[in-house]
Amino acid sequence: MPFDCKYVSKFALVLIHIGWFFVSPIGGQDYRSFSYGGPGIETINSISLSPDTIMISGTFDQSFSWGDFNLESKGDRDFYIALTDWTGRPYRIITGGSLREDDITNLEKLPNGNMILGGTYWGDGYFLDTLNANLSSSKNGFLNAFTSNCILVWRNYINGSGVDLKNIVVRGQKIYVAGTFESSLSIGDTLISSDYPQNLWVAEFSDQGVFQKVVQLN
Secondary structure, X not given: OOEEEEEOOOOOEEEEEOOEEEEEOOOOOOOEEEEEEOOXXXXXXXXXXXXXXXXXXXXXXXXXXXXXXXXXXXXXXXXXXXXXXXXXXXXXXXXXXXXXXXXXXXXXXXOOOXXXXXXXXXXXXXXXXXXXXXXXXXXXXXXXXXXXXXXXXXXXXXXXXXXXXXXXXXEOOEEEEEEEEOOEEEEOOEXXXXXXXXXXXXXXXXXXXXXXXXXXXX
């Protein structure tokens, strides 16, 4: 489904509605509109604002076009991060994923101004360079911190069996990550095994990406 985006040149109010993304004008100013999308399914799952940039994360399959960018998926579903100006026009888009259905979490801002985001991918994937998964090609998670210009600062992997990284919360100098796994979960030097078909977990990291602990919730 295409995304219809209406915008103004100075101040705007961002509103989200299922299947559409648009910016409505304030104070009766003139505005223009444009759309982006492609033949597959595109999503927006997180937006972060700064004085001169809108940072958007989401997923897409097949292909989609946005401004001067024409993106092609390398698998069943890939993810993207787009940096746009306040008119909604992108000036940088980074994509990632693997050969199967990949996903991306919410964007969160760290106290030092860097951004953090996570996601899941199958087997070998790519994002800001190569992601290395385990040989079973199972579902794995990653946690990335990067600058507002999408320069990688640090990365952590969450491996195991059927790992899914669902959400990130930043509280002061701590980062909390939540998700699910099937029979096993490996973070840092900690390994958790379970006989249940699906398990919940919450992990704690410092804002420098140092793993602190993980708790299984069952």
